[in-house]
Amino acid sequence: xxxxxxxxxxxxxxxxxxxxxxxxxxxxxxxxxxxxxxxxxxxxxxxxxxxxxxxxxxxxxxxxxxxxxxxxxxxxxxxxxxxxxxxxxxxxxxxxxxxxxxxxxxxxxxxxxxxxxxxxxxxxxxxxxxxxxxxxxxxxxxxxxxxxxxxxxxxxxxxxxxxxxxxxxxxxxxxxxxxxxxxxxxxxxxxxxxxxxxxxxxxxxxxxxxxxxxxxxxxxxxxxxxxxxxxxxxxxxxxxxxxxxxxxxxxxxxxxxxxxxxxxxxxxxxxxxxxxxxxxxxxxxxxxxxxxxxxxxxxxxxxxxxxxxxxxxxxxxxxx
DNA sequence: AAGAATTTCAACCGCCCGGCA
DNA sequence: TTGCCGGGCGGTTGAAATTCT
Numbered sequence: 001x002x003x004x005x006x007x008x009x010x011x012x013x014x015x016x017x018x019x020x021x022x023x024x025x026x027x028x029x030x031x032x033x034x035x036x037x038x039x040x041x042x043x044x045x046x047x048x049x050x051x052x053x054x055x056x057x058x059x060x061x062x063x064x065x066x067x068x069x070x071x072x073x074x075x076x077x078x079x080x081x082x083x084x085x086x087x088x089x090x091x092x093x094x095x096x097x098x099x100x101x102x103x104x105x106x107x108x109x110x111x112x113x114x115x116x117x118x119x120x121x122x123x124x125x126x127x128x129x130x131x132x133x134x135x136x137x138x139x140x141x142x143x144x145x146x147x148x149x150x151x152x153x154x155x156x157x158x159x160x161x162x163x164x165x166x167x168x169x170x171x172x173x174x175x176x177x178x179x180x181x182x183x184x185x186x187x188x189x190x191x192x193x194x195x196x197x198x199x200x201x202x203x204x205x206x207x208x209x210x211x212x213x214x215x216x217x218x219x220x221x222x223x224x225x226x227x228x229x230x231x232x233x234x235x236x237x238x239x240x241x242x243x244x245x246x247x248x249x250x251x252x253x254x255x256x257x258x259x260x261x262x263x264x265x266x267x268x269x270x271x272x273x274x275x276x277x278x279x280x281x282x283x284x285x286x287x288x289x290x291x292x293x294x295x296x297x298x299x300x301x302x303x304x305x306x307x308x309x310x311x312x313x314x315x316x317x318x319x320x
Numbered sequence: 321a322a323g324a325a326t327t328t329c330a331a332c333c334g335c336c337c338g339g340c341a
Numbered sequence: 342t343t344g345c346c347g348g349g350c351g352g353t354t355g356a357a358a359t360t361c362t
Contacts (some may be wrong), residue, residue, distance in 0.1 A: 016330070016356085039347060055348075056331065068329095091350060105353075107329050 007039070007050040014050075017057055021047060026055055034058075060101045067099035071108055079105060079113060174315045 013021075028045045035041060040049035047054065060066070071079075075097055082093045088109075090102035097105065 014332075037347075051347085052333095052349095053331075059349095060330075064326090088351065102350075103330075110352095111328055 007052075011048065012042075012050045012053070013048045014053070015051075017061075021049065022057070022062060029058060029062075055101075060103045065099050066101065068104065071113075075100070076113060076116075079109060080117060083109065269318060 024045050024047055028041075034055075035044070037051075038055040041047075041051055042049045042054050049057075078096055079093060082089075082096060088106070090106045090109075093102050094102040094105050228299060
């Protein structure tokens with residue numbers, strides 16, 4: 001059985017707000033506050049609106065100090081970097097941008113910023129394809145560009161439980177697998193074993209803990225490690241935005257794309273892939289320079305490699 | 321100039337979560 | 342402990358505005 005509606009939809013007005021309604025709502029809230037009960041609010045004011053609608057109108061439009069449009073370059077950068085790191089948590093992103101609402105940022109991202117960035121990215125792909133050569137790769141990438149660009153991330157990262165405690169889970173994509181075979185990485189109370197399949201191929205990682213958070217991963221120690229940031233410890237391997245969503249680890253193997261590499265995470269098995277499309281797929285080739293300081297060095301090591309993903313093959317960029 | 325196509329963005333929908341009785 | 346309720350959130354819709362042909 002479905003949930004009861006929050007209001008009688010037959011008796012509430014819907015659609016655009018009139019200036020009169022805006023004025024009523026604004027003056028009431030400025031004078032009395034919301035009273036902690038949005039559902040009851042419209043009745044008090046005499047508005048034939050759903051309480052949720054009032055809340056939305058207030059938060060997204062009537063609230064003081066709201067900015068609309070005109071996103072600055074700096075705001076673009078903040079949105080991009082946060083999106084890359086935490087995904088479509090618009091309310092969290094909005095909290096970092098005073099005067100902006102989650103709805104505004106969401107709309108801005110979906111309508112402008114994403115295209116702007118993908119446009120830049122596509123230009124880079126063109127240039128790169130010319131350098132690397134290979135018509136097949138270029139055609140493939142063109143068609144897949146907005147669907148599942150391979151090379152960075154296709155997973156929703158896990159956000160640390162305490163929002164105050166984040167470091168943004170950022171790391172770099174430089175990966176030198178030479179001379180590394182099977183690093184064993186120790187995390188307190190657990191062990192993560194990473195096995196290289198081949199020099200430039202995927203990692204198979206067995207997780208023996210239920211959840212692997214960025215904050216936890218930061219405590220990884222290993223003898224062979226010299227990297228910092230998330231997933232430090234895999235020899236000379238460092239990850240680009242490699243966060244693990246614990247919801248997707250349990251009982252199944254995951255392919256986590258990161259940086260210019262891909263790696264597979266599972267609970268012991270090494271050859272199954274479980275995938276689902278997430279919003280990360282849309283921007284997975286997006287690398288925001290300030291967050292990926294070694295990106296340029298990565299680019300210089302790129303080799304195309306065909307990989308199988310979700311039953312289809314794609315061309316991933318592998319570092320050299 | 322007009323119709324079609326595309327873009328923008330306010331608003332809605334439905335799910336999830338936490339507080340509370 | 343359980344179920345209800347309201348707040349909050351992300352995804353989606355659709356009308357209006359804008360651009361293109």
